[in-house]
Amino acid sequence: MGFIKTTTSMDLGDTPIENIFIDVYMPIANGTFVKVYLLGYKYACDTEINKSPNNITLAKNLNIPLSDVLEAWDFWESKKIIKKVSQCEENNWDYTVEFVSLKQLYIDNNYKSIQHLNQEDTESSSYSCSTKELIDANKVPEIKQMFIEINKIIARSLTPNEKMQILEWFHNYNIDPPLVIKAYSYCRHKKNVKNVKYVAGVIRNWYDLNITTVEDLDTHFSKQGERYGVYDRIFKAMGFAYREPSEIEMKIMDKWLDTYQFSIDIILKACENSSKTSNPNLNYIDSILGDWYKKGVKRVEDIEVMDNRKKDASPDPISKPQKQSKIKTKFHLSESRVSKYDPKELEDLLLNRNKNK
Known part of the structure; x- marks a missing residue:
């Protein structure tokens, strides 16, 4: 007499994952490390004797380099939720991974x-x-x-x-x-x-x-291409070092990046231009970028060309206005009748005219 459980032709089983891993450990790891842990945990829960997967098998199934698998186990070992049991000293990748019960770990640490x-762990208390x-x-x-x-x-x-x-x-x-x-x-x-x-x-x-600093975080985000890092760079350029963008402000910035397809250099150039006003704000920059978008700006060089055209078209403030010639009418004499006398002769004429009177 005995107890037998039939199995399906396909693997339709379940792999129980403790909630502590999902709530606590998964958020602090990158996606590759999480995938390595989950697939390795599935192998550990599989009771079929014929299967003997190792790190190479895991790397092939996840389509990632073996080095990523080994780095993942190093990371989880540093968090003390797995233990590596070496099988062969010659091959640094040939070891058994023992998964620690997270529930027991929680109990052992007394909440x-x-x-x-x-x-x-350190010798001194936390x-x-x-x-x-x-x-x-x-x-x-x-x-x-x-x-x-x-x-x-x-x-x-x-x-x-x-x-x-x-x-x-x-x-x-x-x-x-x-x-x-x-x-x-x-x-x-x-x-x-x-x-x-x-x-x-x-x-x-x-x-x-x-x-450990905001500067380190900005560098990390720029390498990862995080949109949140772009928001931060724009706000820093505007002088908002510690203020966080609101939902509406993020939508406006998304419009610059997605609808206008502007690079971060063009946006920072607009922020630079906004320094000319006493109260720079996001709406002011939005008006600048909207105008550039209508004028077909694609690169920072296009902005410089556009500015140079404005300078050439504007009048020279230093140049003096030309002297306008007087307009003659029928009431203007072509030549004054007294222009042929000198001052002495005019005085004599006036005296003689008075005597005659």
Whole structure:
């Protein structure tokens, strides 16, 4: 007697993925690392003895280089959710991947906060922000302004516990307030998420990519071609270093990029021209770019040619106006009758005329 379960001719089974991985670890990894983890986890759940997949098999099925697979396992090992068991010292790619139970990991850490799960173990205890430190931090103008900007982004006030977690990021990741504002804005506008734990995962991911300042983030976005990075460059050119674009403002900028097909150089040129006005704003720049679009501007050089034509067509302000000739009418004498006498002769004529009278 026994128990037998039939199987289908095709693999129509299920692979159970723990929610902790989806909620906590997936947001902090790039797409390739996530795909490697999921397919490897599927192989681990497959109980068929005939199959013996390895890293090469995984790379072929995902159509990615073997180096990407090995880099993914290094990343997940650093997060302590897998263990690599070496099979052959000669081949650095030949090892077994053991998946750690995330539920058990959570229990073992006695309900530690999510960002502490991602940190490496140290001899000293993890830093924890105190209430007194939160009160002192609120007295720092940059910290106070950061909390105000985050409140605007998430459309509510941060709780004291959330503020304390944010202050812990400064200690753990060595970042500055502007980057925290960018992280909240990125999660709100790009992912439509306001949760402090999700933002913590994004901050941690940026830290792993050696992004600790806004300048580092701008460089990363420019390499990735992120639209959000373009918004940031435009706002910086306008002098809005810390203000985040609204939904309407992002739609206006999308029009420049998608409808007008303008490059970032042309848009920055318009921002440069807007400095001539005392109160530059997005609508003013929109009017400039709309005019250029109607005139067929495609490159920055086209703007310079257009400006030179305007200069050539305008009158020279230095040149003097030509002297206009007097218009003669029938009331003008062709020649004065007294023009043939000198002053002495005119005086004698006047005296003689008076004597005769």
